[in-house]
Amino acid sequence: MTATASPVTRPPVQARSGGFLSRALSFLFTQEVILFLVLVVLIVLVGSANPRYVAERNFINILNGNAYIAVAAIGMSMVIISRNIDISIGSLIGVLGTLSGTIAINGYPIWASWLVPIVAGALVGAVIGFLVAYLRIPAIVVTLGLLSILKGGLITITGGAWITDLPSDYFLAQMKSPAFSFLGLNVPEIPSPILLMIILTILAAIWMRYSTTGRAIYAVGGNAEAARLSGISEKRIIMTVFIINGITAGIAAVLWATQLSIIQSTVPAGLELQIITSAVVGGVSILGGIGTTVGAMLAAILLSAINSALVFINISPYWFRAVVGVLILVTVLADRLRRQRNRASERG
Amino acid sequence: MVPGEVHALLGENGAGKSTLIKIISGVYKPDGGEMRLDGKLVAFSNPREAQAGGIATIYQELSLYPELTVAENIFMGHAPRRQVGPVKVVNWSEMTVRAKEILASLNIHDLDVRRKVGSLSVGNRQRVEIAKALSINARILIMDEPTAALTEADVIRLFEIVRLLRQRGVAIIYISHRLGEVFELADRVTVLRDGQYVGTNEVKDVTPDHLISMMVGRTIDNLFPKLDTTVGAPVLEVRNLWNKPLCRDVSFQVRAGEIVGLAGLVGSGRSELAQTIFGFTPAQSGEIILNGQTIRVRNPGDAMKHGIAYVPEDRGTQGLIREMRIRENVSLAVLKTLTRTGFINSPAERDLAAHAIEQLGIRAYSPEQLVSKLSGGNQQKVVVSKWLASKPKVLIMDEPTRGVDVGAKAEIHRLISELASQGLAILMISSELPEVLGMSDRVLVMREGRIVAEFARKDATQENVVSAMMREASEPNGVPTPQGVLQ
Numbered sequence: 001m002t003a004t005a006s007p008v009t010r011p012p013v014q015a016r017s018g019g020f021l022s023r024a025l026s027f028l029f030t031q032e033v034i035l036f037l038v039l040v041v042l043i044v045l046v047g048s049a050n051p052r053y054v055a056e057r058n059f060i061n062i063l064n065g066n067a068y069i070a071v072a073a074i075g076m077s078m079v080i081i082s083r084n085i086d087i088s089i090g091s092l093i094g095v096l097g098t099l100s101g102t103i104a105i106n107g108y109p110i111w112a113s114w115l116v117p118i119v120a121g122a123l124v125g126a127v128i129g130f131l132v133a134y135l136r137i138p139a140i141v142v143t144l145g146l147l148s149i150l151k152g153g154l155i156t157i158t159g160g161a162w163i164t165d166l167p168s169d170y171f172l173a174q175m176k177s178p179a180f181s182f183l184g185l186n187v188p189e190i191p192s193p194i195l196l197m198i199i200l201t202i203l204a205a206i207w208m209r210y211s212t213t214g215r216a217i218y219a220v221g222g223n224a225e226a227a228r229l230s231g232i233s234e235k236r237i238i239m240t241v242f243i244i245n246g247i248t249a250g251i252a253a254v255l256w257a258t259q260l261s262i263i264q265s266t267v268p269a270g271l272e273l274q275i276i277t278s279a280v281v282g283g284v285s286i287l288g289g290i291g292t293t294v295g296a297m298l299a300a301i302l303l304s305a306i307n308s309a310l311v312f313i314n315i316s317p318y319w320f321r322a323v324v325g326v327l328i329l330v331t332v333l334a335d336r337l338r339r340q341r342n343r344a345s346e347r348g
Numbered sequence: 349m350v351p352g353e354v355h356a357l358l359g360e361n362g363a364g365k366s367t368l369i370k371i372i373s374g375v376y377k378p379d380g381g382e383m384r385l386d387g388k389l390v391a392f393s394n395p396r397e398a399q400a401g402g403i404a405t406i407y408q409e410l411s412l413y414p415e416l417t418v419a420e421n422i423f424m425g426h427a428p429r430r431q432v433g434p435v436k437v438v439n440w441s442e443m444t445v446r447a448k449e450i451l452a453s454l455n456i457h458d459l460d461v462r463r464k465v466g467s468l469s470v471g472n473r474q475r476v477e478i479a480k481a482l483s484i485n486a487r488i489l490i491m492d493e494p495t496a497a498l499t500e501a502d503v504i505r506l507f508e509i510v511r512l513l514r515q516r517g518v519a520i521i522y523i524s525h526r527l528g529e530v531f532e533l534a535d536r537v538t539v540l541r542d543g544q545y546v547g548t549n550e551v552k553d554v555t556p557d558h559l560i561s562m563m564v565g566r567t568i569d570n571l572f573p574k575l576d577t578t579v580g581a582p583v584l585e586v587r588n589l590w591n592k593p594l595c596r597d598v599s600f601q602v603r604a605g606e607i608v609g610l611a612g613l614v615g616s617g618r619s620e621l622a623q624t625i626f627g628f629t630p631a632q633s634g635e636i637i638l639n640g641q642t643i644r645v646r647n648p649g650d651a652m653k654h655g656i657a658y659v660p661e662d663r664g665t666q667g668l669i670r671e672m673r674i675r676e677n678v679s680l681a682v683l684k685t686l687t688r689t690g691f692i693n694s695p696a697e698r699d700l701a702a703h704a705i706e707q708l709g710i711r712a713y714s715p716e717q718l719v720s721k722l723s724g725g726n727q728q729k730v731v732v733s734k735w736l737a738s739k740p741k742v743l744i745m746d747e748p749t750r751g752v753d754v755g756a757k758a759e760i761h762r763l764i765s766e767l768a769s770q771g772l773a774i775l776m777i778s779s780e781l782p783e784v785l786g787m788s789d790r791v792l793v794m795r796e797g798r799i800v801a802e803f804a805r806k807d808a809t810q811e812n813v814v815s816a817m818m819r820e821a822s823e824p825n826g827v828p829t830p831q832g833v834l835q
Contacts, residue, residue, distance in 0.1 A: 212687040222669035229666055230681040231649040289671040
């Protein structure tokens with residue numbers, strides 16, 4: 001049965017029909033563009049103060065060393081967009097990285113040391129998702145518990161020992177793009193972490209924007225009750241975001257573990273905060289429903305650029321945390337103002 | 349108001365009763381007018397001032413602290429104190445003694461003042477509220493639907509307490525939807541309609557029918573272009589549906605091309621019934637039959653699969669996703685049908701949104717506009733178009749025109765009417781009686797979770813429907829039922 005009805009009155013064509021200029025302007029003020037501009041300005045300023053900062057090797061190194069944070073921020077963005085949070089992610093990356101190294105030194109095939117942490121991450125994500133979606137425990141409580149379990153468990157089992165004598169073909173993060181030649185790709189020599197970061201971010205961005213599940217994630221985060229009344233299974237969506245988050249945490253863990261010739265089997269300090277901050281500064285609303293993975297990646301790059309810039313302009317790196325704190329407050333404040341403006345114009 | 353009087357306040361949904369008591373008790377500020385207490389002009393700018401003036405209010409939702417004891421709740425904010433050296437501390441023993449005294453003065457002897465309020469029954473919590481009002485020496489007590497959540501035995505005790513208070517010279521403003529209570533308790537009764545004063549009478553001078561005729565007759569602020577339709581075969585049939593507490597043994601049917609209006613007071617179970625049919629709160633027992641086939645509805649997805657659509661009551665919390673664009677909201681309920689291999693068919697989605705804007709006359713400059721920037725009426729149209737996109741066989745609309753302006757209202761009514769003439773079966777819940785009467789082919793009346801009356805269009809007058817909405821369930825044959833009570 002088709003439900004059609006004649007329009008009562010033709011809606012008046014509104015003047016603000018979004019001309020090229022206004023569309024260009026609204027594009028300019030997206031979080032992604034602002035972040036990109038801030039990044040460019042930062043590089044130019046710090047680069048003119050200390051040219052070594054912009055030397056090709058240095059900048060590639062910064063990106064390379066921090067790409068795993070951007071990869072983890074992909075899954076985290078989805079979790080936060082669905083109006084959840086995962087504060088155990090730093091510990092999870094530490095545990096999965098140690099797992100990866102342990103597999104590698106025990107004579108298993110190298111691909112297993114890369115793949116098993118990702119599968120394990122997905123399983124942990126499924127457990128978190130189950131506890132949140134089906135047992136209705138708030139995500140912050142579930143992951144707070146998990147944080148302690150993982151962190152404590154890791155230190156108990158390994159005693160914080162270093163994993164050394166890793167096989168020479170284990171170091172995925174040190175490989176250049178030819179490592180991807182088996183995919184038949186003819187790409188220039190980009191270090192694999194950067195390449196992975198870019199590919200995964202783009203895939204995730206397309207998926208979030210154009211897939212049905214991606215749309216449903218935004219819907220659940222925006223208004224869970226309306227989403228449920230529209231036939232969207234909130235439980236399935238929560239499971240999905242936490243599993244994806246576990247997978248990206250697994251990939252991030254492998255990138256982290258394969259960076260250096262040793263793995264210190266502890267949890268990188270403050271890592272979860274840096275990942276969550278990347279998502280939030282990248283424009284993902286902590287209240288859910290808003291944000292993109294591209295923004296999160298750009299914010300992750302910006303944060304690492306700031307971190308290393310401090311060294312190059314002779315400011316104590318201890319200032320980094322303060323700078324990060326200011327960035328968080330500014331973005332959250334901007335988000336709040338944006339929502340308030342929307343609400344005000346709705347009444348008018 | 350005179351001391352020792354019980355004054356009942358009556359009116360339909362939205363007649364302005366709650367607003368009036370909130371002004372009296374200082375929650376809202378009046379736009380104009382004056383209020384006199386003991387002949388003196390008063391103006392309360394907050395509830396505390398009203399309490400100081402001796403006015404205490406007991407709202408439908410009780411305002412007690414469940415983790416504190418009975419005595420602590422009674423003396424919240426004005427606990428008896430004693431001096432210990434330089435500081436004043438709470439005098440617990442005096443508090444316990446005085447709490448017991450107050451309860452005893454209400455003939456309540458079976459309530460331990462040291463118990464936590466959270467562990468008490470609803471009836472006992474209400475008694476604590478009354479005691480709390482007395483502890484501030486209230487001379488005027490306002491009770492907003494005190495019996496709505498009470499059991500029969502609790503109601504009887506409440507009445508005893510009210511009579512006791514009356515003897516002690518406390519003036520009571522008593523709001524209730526139950527006419528029987530008004531006649532049992534009240535000395536005088538005031539009727540409101542559309543926020544306006546209709547009249548005050550001595551209870552002994554009026555009859556229930558008289559009061560009902562005072563309450564109805566709300567102004568019809570626009571005309572409903574109801575089209576004549578040919579009513580077809582039953583599409584939706586509900587049999588013995590149970591979902592306690594507000595859906596009790598409900599049976600009815602809606603035919604193709606028919607608009608069935610569901611009337612009832614706020615809290616009578618209309619929305620609960622709709623949400624049970626839609627699977628948001630799945631039924632405990634009973635049958636939902638669609639086109640002759642019994643269907644299982646465990647969640648909204650099941651209901652949608654079978655062609656049931658539900659336009660919820662509150663578009664802000666249940667209908668819209670504010671952060672999303674018009675296009676994204678319109679397609680939300682039909683994402684599955686727009687999906688090809690996991691991805692949304694974007695051109696089809698844009699067409700759908702453009703069509704919705706055209707069809708419903710949504711005033712927006714683009715389908716890409718955020719819904720939070722639309723007016724209330726246009727937001728409502730977005731919610732309606734979301735459900736029309738699912739091409740339903742049965743459309744359940746819960747308060748389809750709440751909070752929209754008169755022009756948008758007329759457009760939505762016309763849309764509903766046109767949809768019915770195309771053969772859609774429509775169940776419309778509305779608290780606006782003129783809307784129900786103007787739009788419906790048939791009117792069902794709910795009260796306390798049951799369907800208590802059914803009227804054909806020609807028999808559905810304001811008096812009949814209101815009378816069915818408000819009478820006591822216990823009154824035998826009190827409901828004029830031209831067609832018999834139930835099918």
